[in-house]
Amino acid sequence: MVDRNVAERLSSNSAFALELEGVGRQFGALVALADVNLRVQAGERRAILGSNGAGKTTLFNAVTGDFPPTAGRIRFFGEDVTNFPVQERIRRGLRRTYQISQLFAGLSVIDCVFVACRGVSRSRLSLLRPGAQDATMAQARAIARSVHLDDILDAPVSTLSHGQQRQLEIALALTGAPRFILFDEPAAGLSPAERRDLVAILNALPAHIGYIIIEHDLDVALRVSSYVTMMHNGRIFKEGAPAEIEEDEEVQAIYLGEGHG
Amino acid sequence: MSLAVSTAAAGPTARQVWGGVALLAGAVLLWMIFGIWPDWLDWLLGGKKTFVSAVLNGVTLAGLYFLVASGFTLVFGLMRNVNLAHGSLFLLGAYVGYDVATWTGWWALGVAAGALVIAAAGALLQIFVFQRLTGDELRQTLVTIGISIVAADLMLAIWGGKTYQFSIPPMLDGAVSTPIVTAVKSNGQIVTLRYPFYRLVVLAISLVVGAALWLAINKSRFGAMIRAGVDDRGMLAATGVNVRLLFVGVFAIGGFLAGLSGVIGGSALSVAPGEDVRYLMASLVVVIVGGMGSISGAAIGALLIGLAEQLGLVYFPTYGVVLTFVIMVVTLALRPQGIMGNARTRLADPPRPPAPGDIVRVEFTPATAALAAALILFPIVASPFVVFQLGAQTLILGMIALSLTILAGYGGMVSMAQLTVAGVAGYAVAILGANSTGVLGLNWPWELAVPVAILVAGLVSALIGAIAVRTAGIYTLMITLAVGVAFFYLAQQNYTLFNGHSGFRGVAPPNVFGVSWRAPIPFYYLCLAVAALAYAAVVYAARTPFGLALMASRDNPRRSRAVGYDVTWLRIVAFFFAGLIAGAAGVLYVWFNGRISPGTISVAESVGILVIAVIGGMRHPIGPFIGAALYVLIKTFAIDIVGADRFNTLIGAIFLVIVFVSPDGVLGLWRRVQPALRQKSLREA
DSSP states (O other): OOOHHHHHHHHHOOSEEEEEEEEEEEETTEEEEEEEEEEEETTOEEEEEOOTTSSHHHHHHHHHTSSOOSEEEEEETTEEOTTOOHHHHHHTTEEEOOSSOOOOTTSBHHHHHHHHHHHTSTTTTOOSOOOTTOHHHHHHHHHHHHTTOGGGTTSBGGGOOHHHHHHHHHHTTSSSSOSEEEEESTTTTOOHHHHHHHHHHHHTSOTTOEEEEEOSOHHHHTTSOSEEEEEETTEEEEEEOHHHHHHOHHHHHHHTTOTTO | OOTTOOOOSOOHHHHHHHHHHHHHHHHHHHHHHHSOOOHHHHHHHTOHHHHHHHHHHHHHHHHHHHHHHHHHHHHHHHHOOOOTTHHHHHHHHHHHHHHHHHHHSOHHHHHHHHHHHHHHHHHHHHHHTGGGGTTOHHHHHHHHHHHHHHHHHHHHHHHTTOOBOOOOOGGGOSEEEEEEEEEEOTTSOEEEEEEEHHHHHHHHHHHHHHHHHHHHHHHSHHHHHHHHHHHOHHHHHHTTOOHHHHHHHHHHHHHHHHHHHHHHHHHHSOBOTTHHHHHHHHHHHHHHHHOTTOHHHHHHHHHHHHHHHHHHHHHSGGGHHHHHHHHHHHHHHHOTTOTTOOTHHHHOOOOOOOOTTOOOOOOOOHHHHHHHHHHHHHHHHSOHHIIIIIIIHHHHHHHHHHHHHIIIIITOOOOSOHHHHHHHHHHHHHHHSOOSSSSOOOOOOHHHHHHHHHHHHHHHHHHHHHHHTTSOTHHHHHHHHHHHHHHHHHHHHOOTTTOGGGOBOOOOOOEETTEETTSHHHHHHHHHHHHHHHHHHHHHHHTSHHHHHHHHHHHOHHHHHTTTOOHHHHHHHHHHHHHHHHHHHHHHHHHHHSOBOGGGGOHHHHHHHHHHHHHHOSSSTTHHHHHHHHHHHHHHHHHHHTOGGGHHHHHHHHHHHHHHHOTTHHHHHHHHHHHHHHHHHHHHO
């Protein structure tokens, strides 16, 4: 289900998927994000590291519009989306997952994925039931299979285990024609086997789909990204290749919590 | 991430701008009151005396509204309890105060008794009722609705339909001179305004109470606990505060304020049935405008609404309510959380676990066919009276309740304005088609009048949705209730369009295909066909992308946006479709009754639709029809059980029992009993 607009925009060929200029977010007097400048190329896979409260999720919320930035500009494939509502950004090919699963508890797994697939298509509010040959339904099934949920399609979402919910969370970010995805701690609470699965799913994404992943587990983070951004106290404080970041003393001090002395 | 820490998007600059505007408006108003008017202003506003009296009336009424609304907002702010029985507490306080004042001969004793008795009633309600429902906002509110139904009926039983007039102590009575110059005579003599002293006393009392509340909340330890509880109940409990006791205390204060304002307000105006709804409406609008849970917001809201009401009464009498309504709509459009409200109110749109009333999956089954067959054969076994009075009425009320059920069950939005929407269609048919009242009646052919009426209902419903769905959860209920009450008062006041109190008579279905559709049996089949169509449409639509998206947005609006849906638009569209169903039912309802008047769409009747939906159960679209059948049966046979006049007590009590025992109605009751029965039969086998 490639929307024609999306196809046109894909051909418009902007070098950067995401450009942030001086982005900040304040909650009352609390500065959660300050002067963030960030450029991510289309197809690039980047990890964001940082301790709790570093502003990583706030950054995601600013990019998706869940909590729009209070300062700065955000461009998505060259288009200024700073003042767009959430759904307009999603319809342009941005996707995200949440740190705490945000699912539709009253629906079944397949309905959940189907609703998400229709959300980015033109016929999202159709009053016709999907037929047996419905393309969106077929896509929903394929996505459910890709995250290993195909044998519980009719199970109510509220009955899923934590791991299954995390998988569904990822499924909701793969709908339609994603161009760039924000993964917020997708491995949180997963078992080692599930983590291996997650790495495989991420590495199997088509090459044109870029993403940013927030992940505390360095084993996961460094295996699925080619570039790392470090955040601290609401600011970007270091960027580099995974190897450089791993070696960096300052990073280790902050990240491993040894910098208090 | 501490996303919970959020404040209004408006920075200090915006606040300064608004402060400046308010100061300027205040200065102009002061000059208009104390200055000497030029002739053109006299001409424009119909004389200074008229204007200043209206302003003074507005301000003193605002004082009274503030007294009532402050208790309402205090209870809401801390306990998230939308106490829709607040108007009943007000009226009960007035009655108790009147009895004590008349019996002892001391007015002050009446005031004290009214306030203290209602304070105790409030504390008891919290201890015995609401404590059991903590955390379940919707059920708490439903219970307050049940209480208000029963209370209104019992008060009617005890004090009758009479209007009581307090005798105010002589020292507070009479008029006094004010330093306000209304005119300068040609001989230079200055004419000043005389004003009823008691009204100024009401204003003074409200100022004192307001100041006391402000001090108590901002400067005392008790107030600090309340403020902490408003921000985070769980954290307050974790710091060792006895939250239960605090809640009882606050509910007692809320009751005290309701009882106090009952006696004070009853002395200024009068005490009669129906005043409970009037002051509940005032509280709702004041709190919606001023900001939910904010005392200073209540003061600002009361001032706006009081002034709007009194100025509206003087300058455009039959549309006075519209002014109040416009203030509410404009506020909600610009600041959905109210003028002084916390922005979090607006963002509080959290994901929620499946509630008992949620519709998950509904399909056509053999049972549907069996039910359809039974309903088609019903007129063969029943008398025409039963077919018409019970059958048709059940189907019509069931359809109106169905429009509520789809909003609540599929969309998570409890709308109290569905009967209002049906009423809009009913009025439209009476106005556009033919009626025998001799007022309006444009005599359009039914082929035109009926579709237009239904479409108008859909659009009005969408409009109500647009106003209500920008905030979440329980606010939808409050706002739709306020809209419904406003429409009731508009229809009652306005004669040019709605023909006021008497409404329209002689509205009947047409003769088509040689059949007189007003005859009982044909009319029953007409209702059955429309109801079946509505039911089938709902069941079908539930499994379409639109239906699924609506359910998804009910479960988790934030995620719904993050997969591409415009949740606000989606909900407005749902209101539109629900409005079409309610509108179709509204046309049938006006044909059924043969007439429509404000009484048809009164608050009590609107609440009746909610009662039907809740009794039947909202988890399945058949629920509202079951609820309607029970409601109509009870209403018809109440005469034999409790006497004709106590129907409301009976239905209110049943409603309360259902809300307490089985939140998903009779359907849920069945679901709960079913497994137990099955087990029993296994044991016997």
